[in-house]
Amino acid sequence: MxxxxxxxxxxxxxxxxxxxxxxxxxxxxxxxxxxxxxxxxxxxxxxxxxxxxxxxxxxxxxxxxxxxxxxxxxxxxxxxxxxxxxxxxxxxxxxxxxxxxxxxxxxPDPSRFASMAGDAPDFANLTGARIGVQGGTIQASYAESTYGATNTVVAFSTADQAMADLAAGNLDTILADGAYLEPVVTASGGAIEFVGDEILIGxxxxxxxxxxxxxxxxxxxxxxxxxxxxxxxxxxxxxxxxxxxxxxxx
Missing domain, CATH: 3.40.190.10 (Periplasmic binding protein-like II)
Known part of the structure; x- marks a missing residue:
């Protein structure tokens, strides 16, 4: 890198x-x-x-x-x-x-979770999930402080790398800016979907x-x-x- x-x-x-x-x-x-x-x-x-x-x-x-x-x-x-x-x-x-x-x-733009369609973790009891984030972002800090105790937060150098690992099946979900994820979800043709609640950070x-x-x-x-x-x-x-x-x- x-x-x-x-x-x-x-x-x-x-x-x-x-x-x-x-x-x-x-x-x-x-x-x-x-x-x-x-x-x-x-x-x-x-x-x-x-x-x-x-x-x-x-x-x-x-x-x-x-x-x-x-x-x-x-x-x-x-x-x-x-x-x-x-x-x-x-x-x-x-x-x-x-x-x-x-x-x-x-x-301010809500952060969103995204997962492969039909493969989202249970956000009512999020445990044991692998959550992808871009390192050094507000989403990385939020994911670690909120979910890090019971899940694995995986930091990537770019958001695109996190998205690639999600598509490869190495992550259960990713957390990123909604404005970044929106065109990705739309372009996926239903393969990737928003999951969980919107989170306003920053x-x-x-x-x-x-x-x-x-x-x-x-x-x-x-x-x-x-x-x-x-x-x-x-x-x-x-x-x-x-x-x-x-x-x-x-």
């Missing part, structure tokens, strides 16, 4: 050339569709890439999207390897102890920043406010999340 930022050749530079201090380096995982993923050309794509471009255009900044593994994405922000995280990251009290966040650009999705980046946070929030008001954020949410919303436009 890669632990380092990809080489400069894997960085997608966007926007017009401006002074170096106006360049903002945005880290994304590139493995969490539709939030962020790699397109057929191997370039970052998805909701957060489009939104990041719109924020930078509004704020008159130049953006560079940098790929970084999820499990080291906060440590590398704190190390100064980039300036912002846009990677389907929920705002939580735990994360606020070490980093800051912009205003929300996606509302306070919405936002860009992560170092606590000392107050000026950059202000620029991002000002741009976000304008993009919410003119409908851009809602348009991108509807585009990438199967018509969801509107949430922000006045």
């Amino acid at each position: 890669k632990k380092t930022i990809l080489a400069a050749a894997a960085i997608l530079a966007l926007g017009s050339a401006v002074q170096a201090q106006d360049t903002v380096r945005i880290a994304t995982e590139g493995a969490y569709a539709p939030w962020n993923f790699l397109n057929d050309a191997g370039e970052p794509a998805g909701f957060e890439i489009d939104l990041g471009n719109a924020i930078c255009a509004e704020a008159k900044l130049t953006c560079q999207f940098i790929l970084n593994d999820w499990d080291s994405i906060i440590p590398n922000l704190l190390a100064g390897n980039y300036d912002v995280i846009m990677a389907g990251m929920s705002v939580t009290d735990e994360r606020l102890q070490t980093i800051d966040f912009s205003d929300n650009y996606f509302p 306070d919405g999705y936002a860009a992560g920043l170092r606590k000392d980046e107050t000026e950059l946070k202000g620029k991002i929030n000002t741009a976000l406010a304008a993009l919410k008001k003119d409908g851009t954020v809602d348009k991108l949410i509807a585009q990438w999340f199967d018509g969801q919303g509107p949430y922000f436009a006045e």
Whole structure:
């Protein structure tokens, strides 16, 4: 599993050339569709890439999207390897102890369990099940604290790896963002289904920043406010999340 930022050749530079201090380096995982993923050309794509471009255009900044593994994405922000995280990251009290966040650009989204059709564990008495999660996520923390004593919580480096193990019969269920699971369940044609109850964890999705980046946070929030008001954020949410919303436009 890669632990380092990809080489400069894997960085997608966007926007017009401006002074170096106006360049903002945005880290994304590139493995969490539709939030962020790699397109057929191997370039970052998805909701957060489009939104990041719109924020930078509004704020008159130049953006560079940098790929970084999820499990080291906060440590590398704190190390100064980039300036912002846009990677389907929920705002939580735990994360606020070490980093800051912009205003929300996606509302709180219920986490969901999914299982192969007809093979769901008994959620009324969940015992002895193998529960797949992406490591370092709010779902991983929730699953471990809530079900870890009587079940086996298996952490994966990406959500797609957890889904692959579910399909292979190595897991009984997985827990992930509903917005991530929705297109997967739909595309499965009934082979995968939602099970159990919806669980609301976290306070919405936002860009992560170092606590000392107050000026950059202000620029991002000002741009976000304008993009919410003119409908851009809602348009991108509807585009990438199967018509969801509107949430922000006045």
